[in-house]
Amino acid sequence: MENFLATVVFLLPGFLMYFWIQSFGVNPVVKHSSIELTAISALLWLPVTVATLTLLNLSILVINNIPVLELIWTLEDLQRLSGNLIFLLIFLSLSVLVSFVVSVFYTKYIFKFQLKVINKVRNWRGVADLSNTSSVWEEIFLKNDTMVVEIGKIDSEDKSQIGCIMKASRPFEPERHLVLEDVDFLLI
Structure with a gap:
């Protein structure tokens, strides 16, 4: 159970920020392995957790009558309080909000x-x-510019x-797809 709580408190905020940034x-540029993703989450944990704990400590100082919560100044305090379900819910809720704001920034x-x-x-x-952008695919196809393309087989003319690109697949999808609109209008 301690490993689960440590993962929730020490990795989840960083993973949330990584998710928002993506x-x-x-x-x-490349798809990360699970070890790399864990390392990135651990690095992103710091800004999200510091901002979350700052917001939580300021809230506790402003609202003095929260008996379940106390000021958190050390990692030991954070680890000790992570066993409290009310603290865990508040911390995770604030982490989602803070990770979103920090990622936008x-x-x-x-x-x-x-x-x-x-x-x-x-x-x-x-x-x-x-x-x-991080790839040629993004540079060409994932902008909001209007693009007319011709798609065909190389060996058959x-x-x-011919159509206007409406949607394109994401960079890490296994297959690359384009959704065209106005194909009948532009068909030659």
Whole structure:
């Protein structure tokens, strides 16, 4: 049971942030293994948990009559309180909210700044800039631009369709698919 509580308290907030960041469109270049995902979650745990505990401690200081909760200043306090179901529910609820807010802030501001710094170092080294997206598939197909494409087999010229891309598969889906609209209108 202690391993489960440790996982919930020490890994879940970081995993939530990783999930939100990917949902907001910052995808890694390669699919991560479970060990890598655990390491990333452990690293992302720190900002989410610090912000969650800060919010929780401020709430406790403002509202003095919460008998179940107490101020948390050390990891031992956090581990001891993780056995309390009320604390666990409050902590997890706040972690979902905080991980969402921190992820929005990261994807909107910090990621762009991080990319600028990385590209300055790459330019200084004489290496090409990184793209704003992590793959060619995202660069071409996952933007909100209107794109008309022709899809057909390489060995056959007469069986092709022309249409406007409405949806494209995500970068890590095993097969790449495009959903076209206005195919009949644009069919030649």
